Amino acid sequence: METLSSLADGFAIALTFQNILLALLGCFLGTLMGALPGLGPSNGVAILIPLAFTLGLGATPSLILLTSVYYGAMYGGRISSILLNIPGDEPAMMTCLDGYPMAQKGRAGEALSLSGVASFVGAFFATWGLIFLAPQLVKIALLFGPAEYFALFTLAFATLGGVASSNQAKTAFAAALGIGLATVGVDTQTGVPRFTFGEVHLYDGIDFLVAIVGLFALSEVFIFLEHRHGEADASKKKVTIGRLMPSYALLKSCTPTMLRTSFLGFIAGVLPGAGASLGSFISYTMEKKLVDKEGTFGTGDPRGVAAPEAGNNAAAGGALVPMLALGVPGSGTTAVLLAVLLALNITPGPLLFTQQPDVVWGLIAALFIANFMLLAMNIPMIGLFTRVLLVPPRILMPIVAMVSFVGIYGISGSSFDLLVMIGFGVMGWILRKLDVPLVPIILGTLLGNSMENNLRRAITIDNGNWWTLVDSPLSITLWSLAIIGFVLPIIFGKVLKARMKHMAKDEEGATID
Amino acid sequence: MSDRIFGVVGLVLALGYVWAALVIEESFLSDAVGPKAFPLIIATVLGLSSLAIIAKPDKSPDWPPLGRFLEVGFAILVMILYAIMLPEFGFVIATALAATYLTWRLGTTPISSVITGCVTSAGIYAVFHLILGLSLAKGPLGF
Numbered sequence: 001m002e003t004l005s006s007l008a009d010g011f012a013i014a015l016t017f018q019n020i021l022l023a024l025l026g027c028f029l030g031t032l033m034g035a036l037p038g039l040g041p042s043n044g045v046a047i048l049i050p051l052a053f054t055l056g057l058g059a060t061p062s063l064i065l066l067t068s069v070y071y072g073a074m075y076g077g078r079i080s081s082i083l084l085n086i087p088g089d090e091p092a093m094m095t096c097l098d099g100y101p102m103a104q105k106g107r108a109g110e111a112l113s114l115s116g117v118a119s120f121v122g123a124f125f126a127t128w129g130l131i132f133l134a135p136q137l138v139k140i141a142l143l144f145g146p147a148e149y150f151a152l153f154t155l156a157f158a159t160l161g162g163v164a165s166s167n168q169a170k171t172a173f174a175a176a177l178g179i180g181l182a183t184v185g186v187d188t189q190t191g192v193p194r195f196t197f198g199e200v201h202l203y204d205g206i207d208f209l210v211a212i213v214g215l216f217a218l219s220e221v222f223i224f225l226e227h228r229h230g231e232a233d234a235s236k237k238k239v240t241i242g243r244l245m246p247s248y249a250l251l252k253s254c255t256p257t258m259l260r261t262s263f264l265g266f267i268a269g270v271l272p273g274a275g276a277s278l279g280s281f282i283s284y285t286m287e288k289k290l291v292d293k294e295g296t297f298g299t300g301d302p303r304g305v306a307a308p309e310a311g312n313n314a315a316a317g318g319a320l321v322p323m324l325a326l327g328v329p330g331s332g333t334t335a336v337l338l339a340v341l342l343a344l345n346i347t348p349g350p351l352l353f354t355q356q357p358d359v360v361w362g363l364i365a366a367l368f369i370a371n372f373m374l375l376a377m378n379i380p381m382i383g384l385f386t387r388v389l390l391v392p393p394r395i396l397m398p399i400v401a402m403v404s405f406v407g408i409y410g411i412s413g414s415s416f417d418l419l420v421m422i423g424f425g426v427m428g429w430i431l432r433k434l435d436v437p438l439v440p441i442i443l444g445t446l447l448g449n450s451m452e453n454n455l456r457r458a459i460t461i462d463n464g465n466w467w468t469l470v471d472s473p474l475s476i477t478l479w480s481l482a483i484i485g486f487v488l489p490i491i492f493g494k495v496l497k498a499r500m501k502h503m504a505k506d507e508e509g510a511t512i513d
Numbered sequence: 514m515s516d517r518i519f520g521v522v523g524l525v526l527a528l529g530y531v532w533a534a535l536v537i538e539e540s541f542l543s544d545a546v547g548p549k550a551f552p553l554i555i556a557t558v559l560g561l562s563s564l565a566i567i568a569k570p571d572k573s574p575d576w577p578p579l580g581r582f583l584e585v586g587f588a589i590l591v592m593i594l595y596a597i598m599l600p601e602f603g604f605v606i607a608t609a610l611a612a613t614y615l616t617w618r619l620g621t622t623p624i625s626s627v628i629t630g631c632v633t634s635a636g637i638y639a640v641f642h643l644i645l646g647l648s649l650a651k652g653p654l655g656f
Contacts, residue, residue, distance in 0.1 A: 054647055169565035173523055176559040180530060180552070187548040190540045194548055195533050218592075225588050225618060226577050394619035398612045399633055401592070405608075406637060409599065410647045418596035426589055433574045434519050456546040464545035 003131060010361025013060060014369055022057075022065040023366060027373045030072020034092075035080055035385050036396065039220065041073035041316075041333040042439075046216040047400065049340050050209050050407030059344045059359055064366040066340050070333060071123060071370045074316045075378060078115045078309055079385055083108060091312035093500075094280045098297060098304030105300050109382070114246045114302055115309040116378040118258050120371060122310035125262040126269065126317025127367045130324075133270065134353070137325035141350035146458035147469050151478035153451040156328040159272040159485035160440050168490050170436045178444015179451065181206055188449065189456055201416045208445045210408055210417050212339055214424025215438050217404045222429040224397045245379070246302075254306040257287050265311035269318020269331075272485065279318075281500055283311025317367070324348050324360060328447070332439035338446055516570030523563030530556040584618060591615070603652015604642075609634035 014023075033044030045066055052062040077092035082099035095115060102111040144152065157175040184195045185205030196202040261283035268279035287307040288297045297304045316333070323329040327349035329338045341348050346359055353360055378385075408421050428438055455469075462468035470476055534552040577585075595611040602610075613630025617623060641647040 051641075051645075051647075055645055167566075167571060169562045169569070172558055173562035173566065176555050176562060177526075179555050180559065183552050183555070187537075190543050190548050192538055192540050192548055194537050194552070195530075197533075221615070222585050222588065225585050225615075226581050394616060394621050395629055395633075397619060398615035398630070399637075401615060402608050402612055402633060402637055405595070405599075406604075406641055406647070406649065409650065410641075413648070413650075415596045415599060418599070419593065422589065422592045422596060425592075429585070433576070434515060435571060435574065436519075452551040455551060456544055460545045 003135065006357060006361045007131065007364065009358070010363075010365035011368075013358055013362040014064060014365035019061055019064050019366070020369070022061055023068045023369050023373060024377075026065045026068025027072040027370055027377055030069035030074075031076035031079075031374070031378065031385055032072075032388055033069070034073030034076025035389060036076075036391075036393075039400070040077065041070055042336050043216045043220060043400075044073045045069050045333065045336045045340065046212045047404055047407065049336070049343060050213065050411050051403075052340075053209070053343050054407065054410035059346055060362045062344055063340065063359065063363050064370075066337065067363060067366055068370040068373075070337060071313075071316070071367065072374060073333075074123070074313050075116065075119050075374050076385070077312075078119070079112065079382070080389055082111045082115065082305070083386060083389065091277045091280045091308075091315070093277070094284045094308035094312075095305060097284065097308075098299070098301050101298070101300030102302065102305060107300070110246050110250065110302070111305050112382050113379050114250065114254065115305050116375060116382075117246065117251065118254070118306040118309040119313040119378075120375040121258045122262045122265055122313035122315075123317050123367075123371045123374075125259075126266045126314040127364065127371065129266045129270075129314075130317055130321050130367075131364060134321050134325045137321060138350045138353050141326050143474065144350075145472075146454040146461065147471065148475045148478060149454040150451060150458055150469060151475045151482065152326060152328055153447055153454070155478050155482040155485065156272060156447070157440060157443065158482040160437075160443060167435065168486060170434075171440055172486075174431070174436050174438065174440035175444050178441035178446075179448035180444070181211065181441070182208075182445045182448025183452065188453065201414070205449075206420065206445065207412070207417065208339055208442070209343060209411065210421045211424050211445050212336060212442055213404045213408055214421040215428035215441060216336075217400055218421065218425025219428030219432055219438075221397050221401045222425060223432065224393055226429075250302055254303050257291065257303045257306050258310040260290075261287060261307045261311040262314040265314030266318040268311070269315030270321045272322065272328075277312070279315025280308035280312035284308045320367075324352065324363075325350065327352075329443065332442075335439055335443045335446065339442070342446060514570070515573040515576070517567055520563045520565075520567035520570070523566065524560060527556050527560035527563060530559065588615065588618060599650045601652070604649035605634050605638050606652055607650070608637065 013019075029048065030041070030044055033039045033047075034041060048066060048069055052065050057065065074091070077087065078095045078099065081087045081092040081095040082103050085096050085100040087093040087096055099111050099115065102108065157172075157179075160171060160175065182205070184202055186193050186196075186203050193203055264283050264286060265279040268282060284297075284304065284307050287303060291303060292301070315331075319329065319331045319334045320337075323334040323338055325348075327338070327347060329335040338348065346352065346356065404421070405418060408417055411417070431438060431441075458468055459466060462471075470479060531553065534549050534556060537548050537552075539547055539549070576582075591611055591614050595607055599607045601607075609631045611630075612633040613626050616629045616633075617626035621629060638649065642649050
């Protein structure tokens, strides 16, 4: 009951005229960014953080704007999957399998609106899951001391590569690189400068917003410059949308699928190392095993569209649980959302729920509002969004680059930060070519300092005894989980990834032939 | 092969990081751990993962041909020039130039690139400065 009254307070905070307007703007921009191939939810949120920041919005309004972008981008990812067979973001990969065949049969409109409804169902249940699960997790988290936090951070990094990671060495490298970048600047405990090489600009450390925008948004521009030919023409294919509203019978036939996969996706989102991509993958495979008796999956079965969409949106909501309750994000996009919170001087974690309940519950209310808005917006406005897909990247990408520059320049007003951002952009481009994941770098720059502080606090409390790190059952559990989470993908990661790829390819081949 | 080179670069980076950590001047007031220990742990992880990458490299990615490399290189150069020139030229002119260049290199015809560049710049200026009130770099002409 207490939860519900807090939620009502949250709605009271979120339902102001300005906030609703921001949510609307965020949903709209988010759907656009999600729909455009190449600009996923991480990029979308990353570009907009500096802007929300420089506009001087308060904490709750900024959060509302950016979480709306986050949810919007999760919705938008499916549009290009269905219409063009190009996933707008990674989790939308599975939606291609049945969405594109449906579009080819002239049922694009139905596929789009059905996936909109599925996204809504997934996100809706996940938000309820968040409401009930996060406070429970907070209770556990309150038992954590510095040593446990250090172990928890290690766990987050160890599992970040995900179950489907193909090369754990590269994930570890990326995490270490990110944490290393975070140590640049004046040491918070003793006040000595570290790794600054006498450069005054570096005394404050490297601004993680600069790193994020550079790594995500600018590197995307370089990727486009590199592949100028071919890709730009993909958007010229013509698709007939067909009828827009799914029939009642269709919705009814998909309902059990949506409910099952919402649950599954939510669990996948909460668990470290799984995330939305895996959420949509297991949702799809489970439904295929469970209901695909006639072998229609992969040939445009509506349930094959509903399953991954409900799954990935539920996972997106589930991923918010560890991020809010523990301050440790489990996926790339939540890492970017963590950056939002840190930029606003809000430290997520157990204390957030007791000290700033207005932020937490305002945010949760905003998720509900965004979700309803997206449903309302997506069905009638789908035609508009599909038209945006026709804007060629050659015009769009320079705009992305310029807006990134504007955002970063707006924060500091210094050319130095712009140069650092370009440096990160180049680094991001090279690392992407080498298949090194960028998310651990971001998470490293975000969490590096608090990881170090917890380590030093734990050991100082115990008079310099390093064994204090593995002194409690809780921390031993966390360490074991971290080790298992890191080692497991080395054994199974390749197999799983190959299966995901294989499946996507198989079905694609079948539709093209 | 690319991975091997990458691993070696990573190893050099790790060693450089160790060196830079060892020369940190410690203050006389220090906690039990000090400012060096954590960076050294991180450097170890960095070094070990670099060694693992050298030992078990992935397949080389498809590197673009030289022409494309130069393309990206020039774009980087233009962005660096943009960053440096921004306070000198002012936002509108610098952005119009940079956006024109990028649009042109992404395959638009020269004339429409100039138009797109100018429209992009004016559009961003209108939205972010005039409507949202963000302070952008002022040039000699006041915008």
